[in-house]
Amino acid sequence: MIIELHLLQSFPVSNLNRDDVGQPKTATFGGCTRARISSQSLKRAARLLFDQHGLDTAETGVRTKRLLTEAAKVLAERGKHSDDAVAVAEAGLAALGFGIDKNTKLTEYLLFVGRQAVELLADFCAENWDALLATANKKRGKKGETEDGEKSTKDKAKKAKPDKVTEEKAKRILDARRAVDVAMFGRMIADNKDFNVDAASQVAHAISTHAVANEFDYYTAVDDLKPDDESGADMIGTVDFNAACYYRYANLNLAQLAANLDGDLDLVTRGARAWLSAFVHAVPGGKQNSMAALTLPETLLGVVRERGAWNLANAFLRPVTGSDLMATSTARLAEHFERIRGFYGDSQIRSVTAASLAGDLSSLDNVDVASNLDDFIARVLASTKA
Structure with missing residues (x-):
């Protein structure tokens, strides 16, 4: 119909x-x-x-690049150190297959998600805190150094290809079955067509x-x-x-x-x-x-x-x-x-x-x-x- x-x-x-x-x-x-x-x-x-x-x-849903920063706020409110919360949320999104701009901490493109996505991402990060924190610490080298002790010249949150278990968790975070506007207007995620609507x-x-x-x-x-x-005008325009x-x-x-x-x-x-x-x-x-x-x-x-x-x-x-x-x-x-x-x-x-x-x-x-x-x-x- x-x-x-x-x-x-x-x-x-x-x-x-x-x-x-x-x-x-x-x-x-x-x-x-x-x-x-x-x-x-x-x-x-x-x-x-x-x-x-x-x-x-x-x-209804939201269109945002700020899943990382919003999830980090939730983690900080739950008692996690704010710097660690940002690093873990970044590692979490990377593990789920999403690239992050290292300077702005924004996702590469706007994601159309349900409003529960921030809490679900925070839950995923909390459940995998130790592993994600280890990944984050390895990446940032505590003092900006690589594993070999050399200064890092390249610090990008590279996208990973998630395994089946992690992809299922990503689907839950991106679940749009209760977001009517996502269901109506659709969603296209170039990196993973399984998340498309x-x-x-x-x-x-x-x-x-x-x-x-x-x-x-x-x-x-x-x-x-x-x-x-x-006399005269102080601003002119069209x-x-x-x-x-x-x-x-x-x-x-x-x-x-x-x-x-x-x-x-x-x-x-x-x-x-x-x-x-x-x-x-x-x-x-x-x-x-x-x-x-x-x-x-x-x-x-x-x-x-x-x-x-x-x-x-x-x-x-x-x-x-x-x-x-x-x-x-x-x-x-x-x-x-x-x-x-x-x-x-x-x-x-x-x-x-x-x-x-x-x-x-x-x-x-x-x-x-x-x-x-x-x-x-x-x-x-x-x-x-x-």
């Missing part, structure tokens, strides 16, 4: 997702420039809301339904304590922005989610509800303090299907024009969906639920029209159980 979520959302002056030079991200689509918000930005904005929409914080959710980059040209705001600021007889109506698309494969969550149907159900609610409310945080582009989607289309998936972005391959972009975009979305359904058939579709604050949905056939968000989510989820 697959849930698809299609949203139309208009943002006023905003720079929600910047590129490397600070401009709002864009993409060329249908021969013209569109505003764009990356899928990564939208996923982060959504998953940070999961605990506000029915999930406990303990049922296939994502249950796919998220598209949001693009504007119409052509967009980035603009910039020229601003000045004045020193409040400047003498009255001095901030890039645009304003756009975006098409957003994401889907959730409930069978994959159930497999990732070890068949916990209660967690799957609550996770699906949190996914729907969070994605509707997800707004990236870029430049929000200076622009407050805190708008909500105005058109929502939810499709529940047995198989397949339809991204409806091609409804806007020809850019929308006119003064009422939301109403026109809503009509385009509905018409495009009906054309695809008519051509490819809809035997795989269980239900279509729609709601719109500003558009005409009359071209949609066999659709449940929801009166509010709670009704929309309830209708979508109910059809997954039919």
